[in-house]
Amino acid sequence: MGIRRRDLLKVGSGGLAGAALGVISLRPAHALADSGSSGAPSGRDFDVRLFGAIGDGKTIDTPSINKAIDAAAAAGGGVVRFPAGQYLCYSIRLKSNVCLSLEHGAVIIAAESLPPGVSGGYDEPESNQPWEAFQDFGHNHWHNSLIWGVGLHDVSIVGPGRIWGRGLSRDNGPTTRNPIERRTQGVGNKSIGLKNCHNVLLKGFQILEGGWFGILATGVDNLNIDGLTIDTNRDGMDIDCCRNVHISNCSVNSPRDDGIVLKSSYALGQNRACENVTISSCLVSGAYVVGSVLDGTWKNRDKGGIGRIKFGTESNGGFKNIVITNCILDGCKGLTLESEDGGALEDIVIDNIVMRNLVEPPIFIRLNARLSGPGVIKPGAIRRVAISNLISSNAASRQACIISGLPDFPVEDLKILNLYLEHKGGEPREPAHLISPENLSVKPGDAGMSGATPSQGFFMRHVRNIEMNNVQIVATAPDQRPSFVLRHVDGANFFRVRTNEPSDASKFVLNDVSNFQAARCCGIEDTEVPHTAHEEI
16 A cells, blocks of 8 residues: 555654555554653744644643743743644643744634532632732633643733633633623633733734633733733723833724723732823724724624723822823723723823714813722822823713812823814703712713713813823714813813804803913814803803
8 A cells, every 4th residue: 555645744642654665553653752752843832732742622631831941941931832723721830931822723622610529620719819809800810711820930921812711701700601600719710911020022913802801911010011802701801010112003892891901900009100101002892892903894883882091090109100002992892091000090192093873971080089098098199191182983971071089189280283073962951050970989980971961072080280182072973062161270271272162151060170271263263261160151
């Protein structure tokens, strides 16, 4: 019998890879590694199939993959390669100096949790006592992830393959396929969990249905996230207490939760700022059915979702030195900047942003007093924020853009330049006494929890020193509310503002406002108000 060409391509499992030399080998592929070989060709490449991974979507490949990672780490580092195939896995444990390379057609699939009482499955959520009381379950654990690493350096995951969190939970319970039993044993809820690492690269791969978090990075420094496509059922990426982070060229569709969110929780047992961060050239959406971005069909949901770029809610350590530029927000909530837990949010630049079909206002800036953390905490600060060159079209109208501080803790030193804000309009004139609730000690989460606003453009409360220049507010349908309502504001300068409120409606409503100035604003004369308890202009 002659030797067929396809037999020469088989390795192990009864194949005739050595037949061309007159040698028949019946050893399985993983024996190459077990017999003392690293399973890697020159250049320190470690093919997971040479360590026993099958990639058939049925066999649990985690032991073989972890064996390949261990071999790469023992060799001083290397690339662990995933050829085309479907690798069904529980927890994959990263090591320093190791790259996971997902080649075209390679998919790492999160396996379903095992039945209650059956040992195995995902690694157990490690204890994070005594800090677990100050943030939710998801932010306190990393081991219960599909791929995780703690205390590592020089780690990367690169594409163009895919991570599919099919069997992951979206909370601390089981998957939606088995919703009755809430448990944590053997259950995974994140695609990628990283803690206290540095020099990390995540590039060019996809995440589908990422679980509670597609990426949770806590205390990770020198983090580069580039060219990811995340189409997921909760948060896309949470960047928590991280420093020197660059997020670029990513597309995140997350209709049920936040897309790209910066946090500074107390999960590390200290107030650690999220700082020195850039977010550039990203698309964030909540408008599309999960999975339809990755398959190219872009199926619209019946209504927009959450999506958005957000600071907070967890904010013990604050946010510093952050630039967001050249981004698109589509069918989601708007930019959200929150300090809730005593941290300072400061030195922020947001520029060149396009938004459309928002379900809430384009801008929500909120200093609050939830104050979750140990000991006595006083409210934090929001200051030195610049927003420029922002266009929003067809936004919802119930709330105006909100900038709101606290009594004795104002939001301060804001510059807003070159904004075009179009909303649907059609709202009635609210009673003059309407005041959106303060909600001082509860998590506001978003603008929706602030209730309707008495204005259609901006609602400002407890603000000091704000300048707005070249701003246009457009209601598609007639809106009876004034464009701007200011309460407890000291230092407000408006230049070249255009609005289209009804002729019998005021442009500005001022309540307890000092040092107000409006110049070259359409429809009103240049005006200066040293102080007023109440005035309409």
